[in-house]
Amino acid sequence: MYPTPDATTLPDPPGPQPVVLCVDDQPIVGEAIRRLLLTEPDIRYHFCSDPAKAVETAAAVGATTILQDIVMPGIDGLGLLRDYRSHAATQEIPVIMLSSTAETTVKRDAFNAGANDYLVKLPDGIELVARIRMHSHSYFAQKMLRETQRELAERNQELKRLSSEDGLTGVANRRVFDETLRTEWLRGARSGKSLGLVLLDVDCFKLFNDHYGHQGGDGVLQQVAAVLKQAAQRPADLAARYGGEEFVILLPETEINGVLQVAERLRSGVEALALEHKHSLVTDHVTVSVGAAATLAVAGLAPEALVQAADQALYSAKKEGRNRIRSAAVGAPNPLA
Ligand SMILES: [Mg+2]
Known part of the structure; x- marks a missing residue:
């Protein structure tokens, strides 16, 4: 009752079509090759008798x-x-040398120069067709592989980016921060240079979300993160989302004065956004509190001590x-403990 699909009536999917370019100063050779290929309607054939135009013709016709x-x-x-071989558009195209001689030294020179194959003029039609198909097929396969x-x-790079970024704000995520803190700590221990950290918290963020909703809150986090990215100016500076409405910037080779400068850039940068926050206990717009700390990675100290110090400082800023x-x-002793 249903029409049975008949596979034999379906056209073959259009496969890649071999495109041959013959480059020979003698038109009679070009004509002879054309005739040899007459039995193969799917093979497209081009002839070029001017060697000066060979490279551009091969590229233009899409020779395989x-x-x-x-x-x-x-x-x-x-x-x-x-x-x-030296032109990007033609360097991968298989080349069959056509020679009037079967001399070994000529063959050797041809293969040494990068030829893919070698045929003596005029080749047998069956052999010529088989080789053209084989080389064209290998050309298509190579191209597809590349x-x-x-x-x-590209996909791996995208995956890597996605797994290291905070999805909402586009700054680094907590995992990347933790890893980078450890590596920069070790680097600091070797170089004897100070490692700095700022820890930032959006003031009265819960009150903001309660009044403006979570979408509004997400928007604030994105804008704060943009200020963060701006403030992390040097290539080694790392801006990251620490969690919730808390962000960090890790500042390698930075002493406390430099850390405080970055901290002020963050504080004033967020204030300058002038994002309305009617229910803030501070003022009528969004603000942030910032804790700053810096230390040498000395023996007996763990990288967590830097985070703890910045956290204590942030606590003081809030209080x-x-x-x-x-x-x-x-x-220093932890007042939170
Ligand atoms: Mg010749």
Whole structure:
């Protein structure tokens, strides 16, 4: 009752079509090759008798195999072979050398120059067709492989980006921060240079969300993160989301004065956004409190001590009225404990 699909009536999917370019100074050779290929309607054939135009013609017709005469007036066929190899559009195209001689030394020179194959003029039609198909097929396969590899590399890069970024704000995520803190700590221990950290918290963020909703809150986090990215100016500076409405910037090779400068850039930068926050206990717009700390990575101290110090400083900044910066010494007793 249903029509049965008949596979034999379906057209073959359009496969890649071999495109041959024959480069020979003698039109009679070009004509002879054309006739040899008459039995193969799917093979497209082009002829070029001017060696000076061979490279651009091969690129223009999209050749998948080149038949290249060895002896031509004014230019050596092997020189032309090197020309194909040095142009991006033609360097991967298989080249079959067409020669009037079967001499071993000529063959050797041709293969040494990068030829893919070698045929004596005039070749047998069956052999010529088989080789054209084989080389064209290998050309298509290579091309597809390269494209797949490129796509794979792009996808891997995207995956890497996604797994290291905070999805909402686009700054680094907590995992990357933790890893980077450890590596920069070790680097600091070797270089003897101070490692700095700012820890930032959006003031009265819960009150903001309660009044403006979570989408509004997300928007604030995105804008604060943008200020953060601006403030992390040097290549080694790392801006990251620490969690919730808390952000950090890790500042390698930075002493406390430098850390405080970055902290002030953050505080004033967020204030300058002038994002309305009617229910803030500080003022009528969004502000941040910032804790700053810096230390040498000395023996007996763990990287967590730097985070703890910045956290203590942030606590002080909040307690003393928010929208301000405080710093704390690393390794000092923790008032929160
Ligand atoms: Mg010739």
